Amino acid sequence: MMRHLSFILIAAAFLFSGCSSWEPWVKPYERENLSDPIMNVARDPVVAAYHHHVFETREAARGAGAVSGGGCGCN
Amino acid sequence: MRYSSYIQIFFLSLFTLVMQANAAVLPDERADAMLHxxxxxxxxxxxxxxxVRKNIGNSTSVFYNAYIDNITSASIDVQISGSPYEEERTEQTxxxxxxxxxxxxxxxxxxxTENDYEANTISFGISQDFFGDLSTLSIGYAQGTDDVSKRVGNDPLVFEDRASIERHNYRIGFSQILTxxxxxxxxxxxxTDEATSTPGSSxxxxTLNNPYRQYSYRLSSNPSDPEYNVRRFADELYPRTRTSNALSIRGNYFLPWKSAFHYEYRWFTDSWGIEANNIGVSYVHPIGHFVLDFRYRIYSQTQADFYSDLFEFAGEFTxxxxxxxLSTYSNTSVGFGVGYEFAKNGWGWxxxxxxNFSYDLISFEYDNFRDARENIAGGVPAGTxxxxxxxxxxxxxxxxxWY
Incomplete structure (x- = not known):
C-alpha cells in the first residue's frame, strides 16, 4: 500500500514540476468571492481555537479539525 | 524494504510536491481580545x-496567544469520585x-499549565499552492509532552507524579478551488499517545487515564444479595498507548446574495475501539456593518472497548x-454569532x-452512562x-x- 502511494506521489511530483504554464480554470482576477473573509470558516482564529477546545475536551474524537490543537491538561 | 523506508519516501515525495508549488500569503496583522x-x-x-499577530518585514509573521480557564467544577464526575474544586489553567503559544x-x-x-497538569507542544507545518494557486497542500507535525500529577488527599498544594505522556501528531491536508x-x-x-514514565510513588x-476518574462495580456478584444493587468505585485503568486517525472533508460556498455556506464531515477511529462521526453546517450573512453567523453540528461516538457503566466485580478486566x-453518546450544538464592524475605511493606525458576540447551546445525551448519584444518594438499584x-x-x- 505504502509502496503504491509513494510511487504515485513521486510521479505526481515530477508531473507537477512541468506545470509552470498551467492555465487555472479560475483566474486570479475571478477570486474576489473566494477571498472574502466570510469564506473562511476559521476567520476569527481566537474563537475557532476556543470552539475546537470546547469540543475536543468533551469528545473522544480528535484531529483533522479546521484548526490545529495543542496539548492541554483538561482534567 | 522496511516500513520506515516507505514512510521516508512518502514524506520526501510530499516535501518535493510542496517545494514545487506556488504563491502563498502571510496571515492578517490583527489583535483579538476575548472573554469566554x-x-x-x-x-x-x-x-x-x-x-496578537504582527509582521516583521515582508516574509515573517509572529504571533502570541494567551488563554486562561478559570474552572469551578462540581460535575457529576467529581461528585462521584472526588470533591468539588476550583483551579486555573493558563495556556500560552x-x-x-x-x-x-x-x-x-x-x-x-x-x-x-495547571497545578496538576503541565503540557508542552512544539508544532511545525508547511503549505503551498500549486496548479496556478488552485490547489494547496499542507503537512504538519507536532510533538507534545504532558506531565500528569494528582492531588494527594484534600490538600490543594500536595501532588504526586502519576505519568508522563508523549504525543505525536501527523497532519496532511489538501485544498482545492472548484469554481x-x-x-x-x-x-x-x-x-499517537504513550504513557512513558515509571509507576508513581504510590x-x-x-496509563493514559485521568487520575481522578473511577470505574464502578457491584459490591456483590450475587444477584440475590442486596449489595448486588450497590455501586462501589475504584481507580480506572487504561492502556498505556492510544493511536487515532481522523479524516475530514470541508467545503465553502459563496452564495449569489453575498453570503457564505460552510459544511464539514469528520470520521474518527482509534485503537481503543471508538468510532465517531460529526457533521456541521454554518451560514454567514453580512448586513451592512453587521455579520450574522448561524451554525449547527451533530456528533456521535461508540464506546471504548474497556468502557462499562457498571462492572460485575472489582478487577473484572485488565x-x-x-x-x-468513552461511552456511547451524542451531542447536538446550535449556535449563532453577531458581529459589528467599525472603522471599515480605517481610523488612525x-x-x-x-x-462580536457568540452563543452556542450544546446538548449531551449519553446512551450507556448512568447517573450513579441516584444509587449513592437515593438507593436506586445499580444499573437502573x-x-x-x-x-x-x-x-x-x-x-x-486589524492594523
Missing part, C-alpha cells in the same frame, strides 16, 4: 484570551510563519474505564475593527439509574482590530 464562558453539567469555565520563496512554513510552541464560488478541502491526522501503574467521554444528559451554554464576547 462555558456552563453545563455543574461545571463552569470562564476567562480571557488574547491573540508563541509562533512564527515564514514566507520563503513560494512556501509558507510555521513553527509554534505551546505551554499549558469562482466554491472550495473543498480534505484533511487527515494521526495522533505504585499506581502508568483495563476498566467509566469516563463518560487601525485598518478596521469589529466587536437514569441515563445522564445535560445542556451547556457557551458564550464569547470579543473585539478584533
Amino acid at each position: 464562558s462555558y456552563e453545563g453539567g455543574e461545571l463552569e469555565v470562564s476567562g480571557p484570551a488574547i491573540l 508563541l509562533g512564527v510563519d515564514f514566507l520563503t520563496g513560494k512556501t509558507t512554513m510555521n513553527f509554534s510552541f505551546t505551554d499549558s 469562482k464560488n466554491a472550495t473543498i478541502s480534505i484533511g487527515f491526522e494521526t495522533i 505504585g499506581t501503574p502508568t 483495563y476498566m474505564g467509566r469516563d463518560k467521554e 487601525i485598518d478596521k475593527g469589529s466587536v 439509574e437514569s441515563l445522564y444528559a445535560f445542556d451547556a451554554d457557551v458564550m464569547q464576547v470579543f473585539v478584533s482590530i
